[in-house]
Amino acid sequence: MADFTIEPHLADALGRLGEAKDERLRELTAAFTRHMFAFIEEVRPTEQEWLAGIEFLTAVGQECDDKRQEFILLSDMLGVTMLVDYLNHGSAPGVTETSVLGPFHREGAPKLDNGTTISQDGIGEPVVISGRVTDEAGAPITGAVLDVWQTAANGLYEVQDDSQPDYNLRGIFTTDGDGRYALRTVKPVSYPVPIDGPVGALMTALGRHSYRPAHVHFIVSAEGYKPVVTQLFTDDDPYLRSDAVFGVKGSLVVTYQRGAEEWRVTYDFGLERAA
Numbered sequence: 001m002a003d004f005t006i007e008p009h010l011a012d013a014l015g016r017l018g019e020a021k022d023e024r025l026r027e028l029t030a031a032f033t034r035h036m037f038a039f040i041e042e043v044r045p046t047e048q049e050w051l052a053g054i055e056f057l058t059a060v061g062q063e064c065d066d067k068r069q070e071f072i073l074l075s076d077m078l079g080v081t082m083l084v085d086y087l088n089h090g091s092a093p094g095v096t097e098t099s100v101l102g103p104f105h106r107e108g109a110p111k112l113d114n115g116t117t118i119s120q121d122g123i124g125e126p127v128v129i130s131g132r133v134t135d136e137a138g139a140p141i142t143g144a145v146l147d148v149w150q151t152a153a154n155g156l157y158e159v160q161d162d163s164q165p166d167y168n169l170r171g172i173f174t175t176d177g178d179g180r181y182a183l184r185t186v187k188p189v190s191y192p193v194p195i196d197g198p199v200g201a202l203m204t205a206l207g208r209h210s211y212r213p214a215h216v217h218f219i220v221s222a223e224g225y226k227p228v229v230t231q232l233f234t235d236d237d238p239y240l241r242s243d244a245v246f247g248v249k250g251s252l253v254v255t256y257q258r259g260a261e262e263w264r265v266t267y268d269f270g271l272e273r274a275a
């Protein structure tokens, strides 16, 4: 039997995958194994460090339940979620760029008429957001659906805050015959991602702040088109260049124009035809 050294050990570990029936699973596990070997050779962890890493990932898993997904937060704060997002959606002319979904989307938001506010308690500075939904060539899409959600003026989503009405700051809008939509809301604020768990402890240990720049979330969809999961960011936010989850893209930063009674934002969304 050959001496135990790294190269034949890696070859042995990869060779065990040869029988996998699912080729994609084999490919993913092989790449993961190769990269883990390279990582371990690079950082040469002590056994205590390796155990600390395993304990950290265990704590991340234990923090997860039907309301909280700490692994997604870990992927978000490492920048991996936005990498996966970019590799899957890229950017194309006339198509709105994507951003992270985040953990606070809820199904079943109220369907509202254009021009209605999603703020049920009216707390905050009023804003009207309006524009069109078009195809890649700029032609309007009638009946496109915009699912919208954001935090309240205290930086909390209604699911995090018992003092807010159910479905506060959530709504579903539909474009009219010219592809136009309009909604009222309150000016969003920057807020921290949840930092009371192991991912927050890691961010603190790394000296990183946990803030996301102010944003409004959108899922824009229409029959025959690929849905876009995205966010619109406020142009004057101090965290625009250091979003804790790397979600900001230049094309998603919008100007809040001060009107007589409310802020105004205009933004046109572009959808790509489904294959």
Ligand code: BEZ
Pocket: 073, 076, 100, 101, 102, 103, 104, 193, 194, 212, 245
């Ligand atoms: C959010 O924008 O809601 C969000 C995104 C990623 C992690 C935490 C929150």
Ligand code: FE
Pocket: 102, 104, 212, 215, 217
């Ligand atoms: Fe958010």
